[in-house]
Amino acid sequence: MERQIPKTLIIGIAVTVFAIILIYLFTKFPGGSQGISTGTETVSYGGSDKCASCHRRVTPAIVTQFAGSTMAKAGVKCVDCHVVEKNNPLGKEHEGFFITTTPTPKNCAKCHPAETKQFDHSRHGAPAWIALNGLADFTPEQKKSIDRIPEANRGPNGIITATRNSLFDIEGPSVTPAACETCHSIGKPNKDGSIGNCNKCHLRHEFKLEQVRKPEICGQCHLGPDHPQAEIYEESAHGVMYQTDGEKWNWSQKPGRLTVSDMPAPTCATCHMSGFGSQGTTHDVGERLSKFLFAAVTTDRPNNIEGREAMKAICANCHSGPFIDNFYSRADSVTSFVNKKVQEATGIINGLVKDGIITSKPFENQISFTAFDLWHYYGRTAKFGAYMQGADYVQWHGVYPLLKELNKLKEEAQQLRLRHKRGARP
Amino acid sequence: MSNIEIFHLANLKLPIEKNRLLMLFVGINLMFTGIDVALAHSINQFIPVYEWIPVFYFPFGALSCIYIAFRNKPGRWSSYLHTILMLIGVLVGIVGTAFHANAVLNPGGHLTWSWIVFGSPILAPLAFSGISLLGLYAMTEEVESQPGKLEIKGIGIFKAPISRDRHFLWLVGLGFAASTLTSVIDHAQYGYTFYKLIAIIFGLFASSVVISLCVSKNWSKGDETVYFWTMMAAVVVGVLGFGFHLSADLAGTGAFSLERILAFAPVLAPLLFCDLGLLGLLVVSQTSRKN
Structure with a gap:
């Protein structure tokens, strides 16, 4: 009997081939898959929204920015962030609504509770403000939440008690709002009980993923002689790759999907916050860190082992195990060296205080400034440079001026002792 | 048994x-x-x-x-x-x-x-x-020798345009079609590489085989054989897809990240093909109670 090809087989093959051809043609035609883009596309903003209809005339930039944002595309409206309860101390009557002009993390937490919680747990939260003004501005409830942050109990100079920063005191309200507060207000307590400001990184009203992933956003604050992370990154190989090829990277890739195909080299966000490889996204910027590099004398963070392993897991996306271990070993070695020198300087200062030659009050005499510069500028620069592949910052902006400053401090101490011996006032 | x-x-x-x-x-x-x-x-x-x-x-x-x-x-x-x-x-x-x-x-x-x-x-x-x-x-149970007359015990009898088994078969066919369409759309996110085309090509083939049987009045032995092996292949393709998705989620690190499992390649999605394959075999099976 003649064997017939089953009709299902014929139909199956025919339909499959036809459909594959259709899909292929679709991907080739303009407006086909070329129209598929991960970038944000301008959305015609809902005219039914009362806020937009007025603000389109009064503050058009806000409306244009928001209209093109992924927030708008997700259906978030102005009232979702700006309207608050009647008992909110930050609220006010405005055109029939009770709004706040400055949404706080309490507003953001409605849709982003995990991110807000992680932020609260980090040094971008309360510790950032504590570094300026101690615990004075925090309510008892806020202080309770701060107690739960393992890293919160150390001030910038390693002292456990969180007191007001002396420089902040000396410079005063004429200067600090335009200076220290601009950056450190990322952790400022708010009257509604929340702490911090998400807008520092997530610039309103675009809230672009691309913005928060690029190093410039962190470089708003993490730059300058006391913490030159932006400059160090620029010097590093990662920074060079960003500068030369960054325009080709996929900046808007959804969180949780980022791979080396999207970003072949890391930026600040990639290493410290993004979900990448085996690590999930975090808004706790200390989660992948192992040391308090900002401190005068660097010590280990409370979860230093987990932090280091988490960061190594990020490095492992591109680098081999021995390379990563060697890198950390060298950076730790620089840190130990800087620690010794800073401890030596601290010992000299403490000796002068103990002998009654100078007071313990900071910034009362020139040697106090020298001691501060030594660790606050050069010591930190060397350490940050070591952990972020900035060789020049380790050497010529870090260790060399640190040694020079230490020498200067020793000479100043010697002068003070001589003058004290002769009975002169310091 | x-x-x-x-x-x-x-x-x-x-x-x-x-x-x-x-x-x-x-x-x-x-x-x-x-x-x-x-x-x-x-x-x-x-x-x-x-x-x-x-x-x-x-x-x-x-x-x-x-x-x-x-x-x-x-x-x-x-x-x-x-x-x-x-x-x-x-x-x-x-x-x-x-x-x-x-x-x-x-x-x-x-x-x-x-x-x-x-x-x-x-x-x-x-x-x-x-x-x-x-x-x-x-x-439901089909009233004997009255295809399309379906009884739910204790509730009543309903008249359907096609037999009970055909209902099941249509569900299998439409299930394959919907899964294939979802696969075509989702795999467009990162471009159609070779192993992604496996799901699409097979899905198209399986959908057309099952739906063509749904509309056929008579099945030949050859049709039955094609159907049977298509369902068996669906199980294999599903397991393969599960492996590919899991591999993508592990991101070459071997480490489990819940965020990637949730946001990247959905691990359970390819198992739909396994599911439909098993269902497809089940709905055409004949069973008798053995004392």
């Missing part, structure tokens, strides 16, 4: 009869689909609030199916309850599809391909409708 015969090609002994196996199959499916939905909706913390609907529904639907599967003679009230729950399941799927479609097709009033490809999967909620319909049909 129950002797399952799939055309002339396979003979299996199972400890449970076909209808009960179908009902159990539906219950397990509802459970896994519900868990998958719960994980997916947890990505944005179940906002808006109606993302909770399928999460609240699925335990009731699944439990009802499993209860009916293990009852010798489901009572009148359990039949009523099961029917209502399955109808709710159908509704949950349709409403979910409407929500997904609205989110994707109307973020600002006009259609954009990027939202169709990267946004909520429009057809995914229809899985609830399909599985619930299965659960509904599995409850």
Whole structure:
């Protein structure tokens, strides 16, 4: 009997081939898959929204920015962030609504509770403000939440008690709002009980993923002689790759999907916050860190082992195990060296205080400034440079001026002792 | 014990009869689909609030199916309850599809391909409708020698345009079609590489084989053989896809990251092909009770 090809087989093959051809043609035609883009596309903003209809005339930039944002595309409206309860101390009557002009993390937490919680747990939260003004501005409830942050109990100079920063005191309200507060207000307590400001990184009203992933956003604050992370990154190989090829990277890739195909080299966000490889996204910027590099004398963070392993897991996306271990070993070695020198300087200062030659009050005499510069500028620069592949910052902006400053401090101490011996006032 | 015969090609002994196996199959499916939905909706913390609907529904639907599967003679009230729950399941799927479609097709009033490809999967909620319909049909028995006359014990007799088995077959065919379409859209996100085409090509082939049998009045032995091996291949393709998705989620690190499992390649999605393959074999099997 003649064997017939089953009709299902014929139909199956025919339909499959036809459909594959259709899909292929679709991907080739303009407006086909070329129209598929991960970038944000301008959305015609809902005219039914009362806020937009007025603000389109009064503050058009806000409306244009928001209209093109992924927030708008997700259906978030102005009232979702700006309207608050009647008992909110930050609220006010405005055109029939009770709004706040400055949404706080309490507003953001409605849709982003995990991110807000992680932020609260980090040094971008309360510790950032504590570094300026101690615990004075925090309510008892806020202080309770701060107690739960393992890293919160150390001030910038390693002292456990969180007191007001002396420089902040000396410079005063004429200067600090335009200076220290601009950056450190990322952790400022708010009257509604929340702490911090998400807008520092997530610039309103675009809230672009691309913005928060690029190093410039962190470089708003993490730059300058006391913490030159932006400059160090620029010097590093990662920074060079960003500068030369960054325009080709996929900046808007959804969180949780980022791979080396999207970003072949890391930026600040990639290493410290993004979900990448085996690590999930975090808004706790200390989660992948192992040391308090900002401190005068660097010590280990409370979860230093987990932090280091988490960061190594990020490095492992591109680098081999021995390379990563060697890198950390060298950076730790620089840190130990800087620690010794800073401890030596601290010992000299403490000796002068103990002998009654100078007071313990900071910034009362020139040697106090020298001691501060030594660790606050050069010591930190060397350490940050070591952990972020900035060789020049380790050497010529870090260790060399640190040694020079230490020498200067020793000479100043010697002068003070001589003058004290002769009975002169310091 | 129950002797399952799939055309002339396979003979299996199972400890449970076909209808009960179908009902159990539906219950397990509802459970896994519900868990998958719960994980997916947890990505944005179940906002808006109606993302909770399928999460609240699925335990009731699944439990009802499993209860009916293990009852010798489901009572009148359990039949009523099961029917209502399955109808709710159908509704949950349709409403979910409407929500997904609205989110994707109307973020600002006009259609954009990027939202169709990267946004909520429009057809995914229809899985609830399909599985619930299965659960509904599995409850029925065909009145002897009257194809299309379906009886739900304790409730009544209903007249359907096609036989009970054809209903099942259509569900399998449409299931393959919906899964294939979802696969085409989702795999567009990162371009159609070779191993992604496996799912698409096979899905297209399987959909057309099953649907062509649905519309055929008579099946040849060759058709049965093609159908049988297509269903077997579906199981293999599903497992392969699971492996590929898991590999992508592990990102070459071998380490488990919940965020990637949720946001990147959905691990349970390829198992739909396994599911449909097994269902496809089950619905065409003939079973007789063996004393």
